[in-house]
Amino acid sequence: MLNDLPYLMGNGGDTMQVGVNGKRNYNEGGTFAFWAGGPVWYTILGMDQLDNLAENGFAGAPGTYARSTKVYGYGGYPNGRSIPQVYEVMEKAIEKGFVFKADTLEELAEKIGVPVDVFVNEVARYKGFCESGVDEDFGKSKRQLVDKIKYGPYYAIKFLPTPYSTIAALDVDTNINVLKADGTVMKGLYACGNDSGGVLYTEKDAYAQYGGVALGWAFTSGRLAGINAVNYLKNE
Ligand SMILES: Cc1cc2nc3c(=O)[nH]c(=O)nc-3n(C[C@H](O)[C@H](O)[C@H](O)COP(=O)(O)OP(=O)(O)OC[C@H]3O[C@@H](n4cnc5c(N)ncnc54)[C@H](O)[C@@H]3O)c2cc1C
Structure with a gap:
């Protein structure tokens, strides 16, 4: 339950995700494009997300669960239940090395090793899309253009896209x-x-x-x- 929080907070299509180039590389609300940012991606969140979870929990009717929206459906957390432990969970995740926290976006970029200017501009651009409701870069739906980076300190949650299989190169005819x-x-x-x-x-x-x-x-x-x-x- 609590150990699912970083995953649940970071994997939704309504988050901003950047690749190793410090930029968005796909529509986060899509299904299979998350390989495009490189070997890892980072979901960027503001402290506003933690404060909201601490007070209100995940949005949704009581009796339902927050769960993965991308391919895997494991884990879960009851909706509508305040999660005051979220701060402690994220501190633990920082200790474990897969969550990064910084007072400024510039500092966060340095911590995750992406180009600072590119990253800061990209966050500003994405927030602009959230405001206008139009994703000019990847066409994400208005419903999923949610500004989750309202105020600092800022967090980056590191994700590893999972390959389902390796595809070999043997060529075959219609008889296989x-x-x-x-x-x-x-x-x-x-x-x-x-x-x-x-x-x-x-x-x-x-x-x-x-x-x-x-x-x-x-x-x-x-x-x-x-x-x-x-x-x-x-x-x-
Ligand atoms: C988590 C996950 C989710 C997936 N979800 C989907 C999905 O929703 N939709 C979809 O279309 N595809 C999905 N896939 C991909 C799909 O499962 C694979 O593409 C498909 O199973 C490949 O079948 P295959 O027979 O080619 O290989 P495999 O299923 O990998 O079979 C290869 C077999 O060969 C055996 N083998 C290997 N080496 C040897 C050896 N030396 N001697 C003898 N036997 C050996 C293995 O043990 C295995 O049984 C998913 C894959 C994963 C991992």
Whole structure:
């Protein structure tokens, strides 16, 4: 419960998230773009968020829970229950090294190792989007453009995007037969699922903004590969 707080505070689509370049890199309200900021991202919050949680808790009807909004659904905290322990939780998280706190945005940028000017401008830009209700950079919905950086001290919560799988580069034809570099079939060898997942994607773009593509490929290509492998053996 209490140990879920940094995650719950930082993972919502209504937060501002910056990558290692000190800038936003995607619509935080989207589904699968959070790899785009680099190996880690930082969610930026003001003390106003802690004060609000301490007094009011997470927004939502009693009996419901604050939970992850991004892919994973673990953890949770009862809505509508004040959380005076939030300050202590965040101090512990600072001690553990995944939350950073500073009196100014400049100092926070230094602590998380991003370019100070870029970061400070980006926060100002994002706050402007929250005020106007229009995200000129990534088109986040007005509902999720919430200014959660109202006053200091300021916090940065460090997150690590999790890869679901590694996608290998084996090329296959429509029979799921592995292809040689020259494009001809390597007889009797089939590669389904992630091992040939690269045929679906380009490394230049994000994963589809909906779930099921990887499993869909695993099931479909696996079935076809199985049928074709058996037929190949029968006919050899
Ligand atoms: C947390 C999580 C959530 C996901 N959610 C989704 C989702 O919502 N929708 C979606 O489409 N996809 C999702 N995926 C991705 C999807 O699960 C994978 O793309 C899919 O399972 C890949 O199937 P596969 O058969 O290619 O590989 P795997 O399922 O990884 O199967 C490979 C198998 O090979 C075995 N193996 C490895 N090495 C050897 C060896 N040397 N000898 C013998 N056996 C070996 C492994 O033990 C394993 O059983 C998710 C993945 C994760 C981790």
